[in-house]
Amino acid sequence: MLNYDLVVVGGGPAGMAAAIKARECGIDSILILERAEALGGILEQCIHTGFGLQYFGEQLSGPEYADRFIELVNEKKIEYKLDTMVLDVTEDKTVYAVNKKDGLLEIKAKAVILAMGCRERPRGALNIAGTRASGIMTAGTAQKYVNIDGYMPGKKVVILGSGDIGLIMARRMTLEGAKVECVCELMPYSSGLTRNIVQCLNDFDIPLYLSTTVIDIQGKDRVTGVTIAGVDENRCPIPGTERTIECDTLLLSVGLIPENELTKNAGIGLDRVTNGAIVDEYRETDHEGIFACGNVLHVHDLVDFVTQESQIAGEGAARYILGKKGSPEYITTKGVGAVRYIVPQKVNIKNEGDVNLFFRVGSTFKNATVKVTYNGETLITRKRPRLAPGEMENVTIKNEMLKGFAGGGVIEITVEA
Amino acid sequence: MIKNITCVTCPMGCSVNVEISETGEIISITGNTCKRGDLYARNEVTHPKRSLATTVRVEGGVYNVVPCKSSEDLPKEKIFDCMQAINSARVNAPVKLGDILVADVCGTGVNIIATNHCPAK
Structure with a gap:
C-alpha cells in the first residue's frame, strides 16, 4: 500500500492546476494518476489557438497551454504515474489503480481530487437510424486521428452538431x-462561439443548417451518404424536408458528458443537470476530503476557467489536509427558470472570502437582468447585454453578504428578459 | 457603407461595425471592446489575416506529426498555399516546442513554429 496526502485522478488541465495549487498551499506528498501516455489531457490534440487569453493574457494552442503546467508539475517535483487507470475510489479515500509497470496499486490518501474530465456523446446516445458502416465518429476522435496520429479519416464530411469541437474540426x-458539405444543428442556434462560426465556417463557405438533424445513415462497409431533415419546435423531423447528402464521413459534435463513473461508484451525490458532483465553494463533494473540478464537475467553455476552478479545489484539498477546514455551515444555491444550474451547489457561510457562483442559462437573452435573491429577498441585480447557453456566467457573493446569512438559507438566481 | 464584422481575436467575439466611405476609406470603427478588435476590423476590410494551426510530419519521432502554428497571422488568401508548403515539409525528431519548422512560409516572412515537443523514438 502506498500513502499520499493527496491523490489527483487525471493529469489534464484540471488535475495539474489542482495539484500545483495544493503544492503551493503546503502539501508535499501529491500523486497524479493519468490514463494516457502523457500529461496534458485533451489539450494535446487541441492544436488550434485561443487558449490562455484569460489566464495568461496571450493566445496559445492547447499543447502550449498544457506545457506551461507540465513544466510546473516537473519544476515542483510533483509525482505522477502515466498509463495508469484508476479503477476505484472508496469512501475512505483509498484509490485503486492499475498500470503495466506496478500492476495493481492500492493508494491511501488523506484527500482525493477527481479531475477525470468529460467525454463526447456517441452515436448510441442519439438513436440515429441507419447502417453501422465505418466513417461515423465523434469530432474529438477525428481530431485525434488528424492532429496526433497524422492521418485523415475521411474526404467528404457531414458534421452533426455545431458545438465548438465540431466547428473547429x-x-x-x-x-x-477534405470537403465539408455542411454542419447540421438540431437547435435553432449554435452552441459554439460566434468567432468559431466566423473563422471555421464562414471563412471556408461551409453552410450551417440550423433546426436540422441527420435522420438516416447509408452505406454498407463505408458511409456513402446521410439524410438530413429540418425539425419543428419540438425537434421532430418535418416530413417533406428530407434530402440526402453524399459523404464518406459523419462527425458528431453533440455534447459532452462529465466522466463520473468513479464518482458514482464512490456513492458521491450528483447534480442531475450538470451530471457532476454536488460541491461546496471549495469544490468538496458530499464525501469529506473528496473534491472534484474541471469538466468532470461541469462542462466549461474555456480551459482558463477550468484552471481557475481547479486552483480553488487544490486550495480546498490543502486546507482539508492541513486541518483548516473547520465546521462549515451551509446555505444552498438554486437556479430558477432559465438558470439551469449553479456551481457550487452549496456555500459555507463561514468562508473568509468572496464566493463566485457560476451558472448557465437554457436559452438566449438580450439585455437581460440577472437577479440574485437570498431567502426571497433581492441581493444583487446585474445587467447583461447577452446571455447564451454556450457561455457560462458568474456573479460574486461578497463576504459581507455571506456574513449576514444563516445556515440552511437559500440563494436563488433568476434571469429576467 | 457600414460593414459588420465579428472579431475573432478572442473568444468574446465582439460585433464590430466599420463605416467605410465611398472611396473605401475607414471613417469609424465601433463596437469593439479592446484595441485588438480595432486592429482586427481594420485589417478585415483592407487585408484580412488569419492565424494558422496545423501539423508537420516528423521522421523518427514517437508521434507521426507535431503540432505547429504561424508565428504571426498570415494573409487569408495564402492559407491554402501555406498548408501545401507545410504538408510537404519533413522534420527530424526530436522536435522542441518553439522550434522553427518552416521558415518564411510561402515568402510571407512568417515562421511556422512547433507548439509541442516530439521526442525521438
Whole structure:
C-alpha cells in the first residue's frame, strides 16, 4: 500500500492546476494518476489557438497551454504515474489503480481530487437510424486521428452538431483537403462561439443548417451518404424536408458528458443537470476530503476557467489536509427558470472570502437582468447585454453578504428578459 | 457603407461595425471592446489575416506529426498555399516546442513554429 496526502485522478488541465495549487498551499506528498501516455489531457490534440487569453493574457494552442503546467508539475517535483487507470475510489479515500509497470496499486490518501474530465456523446446516445458502416465518429476522435496520429479519416464530411469541437474540426478537415458539405444543428442556434462560426465556417463557405438533424445513415462497409431533415419546435423531423447528402464521413459534435463513473461508484451525490458532483465553494463533494473540478464537475467553455476552478479545489484539498477546514455551515444555491444550474451547489457561510457562483442559462437573452435573491429577498441585480447557453456566467457573493446569512438559507438566481 | 464584422481575436467575439466611405476609406470603427478588435476590423476590410494551426510530419519521432502554428497571422488568401508548403515539409525528431519548422512560409516572412515537443523514438 502506498500513502499520499493527496491523490489527483487525471493529469489534464484540471488535475495539474489542482495539484500545483495544493503544492503551493503546503502539501508535499501529491500523486497524479493519468490514463494516457502523457500529461496534458485533451489539450494535446487541441492544436488550434485561443487558449490562455484569460489566464495568461496571450493566445496559445492547447499543447502550449498544457506545457506551461507540465513544466510546473516537473519544476515542483510533483509525482505522477502515466498509463495508469484508476479503477476505484472508496469512501475512505483509498484509490485503486492499475498500470503495466506496478500492476495493481492500492493508494491511501488523506484527500482525493477527481479531475477525470468529460467525454463526447456517441452515436448510441442519439438513436440515429441507419447502417453501422465505418466513417461515423465523434469530432474529438477525428481530431485525434488528424492532429496526433497524422492521418485523415475521411474526404467528404457531414458534421452533426455545431458545438465548438465540431466547428473547429470543420476547419481542420477543410485545411487538410477534405470537403465539408455542411454542419447540421438540431437547435435553432449554435452552441459554439460566434468567432468559431466566423473563422471555421464562414471563412471556408461551409453552410450551417440550423433546426436540422441527420435522420438516416447509408452505406454498407463505408458511409456513402446521410439524410438530413429540418425539425419543428419540438425537434421532430418535418416530413417533406428530407434530402440526402453524399459523404464518406459523419462527425458528431453533440455534447459532452462529465466522466463520473468513479464518482458514482464512490456513492458521491450528483447534480442531475450538470451530471457532476454536488460541491461546496471549495469544490468538496458530499464525501469529506473528496473534491472534484474541471469538466468532470461541469462542462466549461474555456480551459482558463477550468484552471481557475481547479486552483480553488487544490486550495480546498490543502486546507482539508492541513486541518483548516473547520465546521462549515451551509446555505444552498438554486437556479430558477432559465438558470439551469449553479456551481457550487452549496456555500459555507463561514468562508473568509468572496464566493463566485457560476451558472448557465437554457436559452438566449438580450439585455437581460440577472437577479440574485437570498431567502426571497433581492441581493444583487446585474445587467447583461447577452446571455447564451454556450457561455457560462458568474456573479460574486461578497463576504459581507455571506456574513449576514444563516445556515440552511437559500440563494436563488433568476434571469429576467 | 457600414460593414459588420465579428472579431475573432478572442473568444468574446465582439460585433464590430466599420463605416467605410465611398472611396473605401475607414471613417469609424465601433463596437469593439479592446484595441485588438480595432486592429482586427481594420485589417478585415483592407487585408484580412488569419492565424494558422496545423501539423508537420516528423521522421523518427514517437508521434507521426507535431503540432505547429504561424508565428504571426498570415494573409487569408495564402492559407491554402501555406498548408501545401507545410504538408510537404519533413522534420527530424526530436522536435522542441518553439522550434522553427518552416521558415518564411510561402515568402510571407512568417515562421511556422512547433507548439509541442516530439521526442525521438
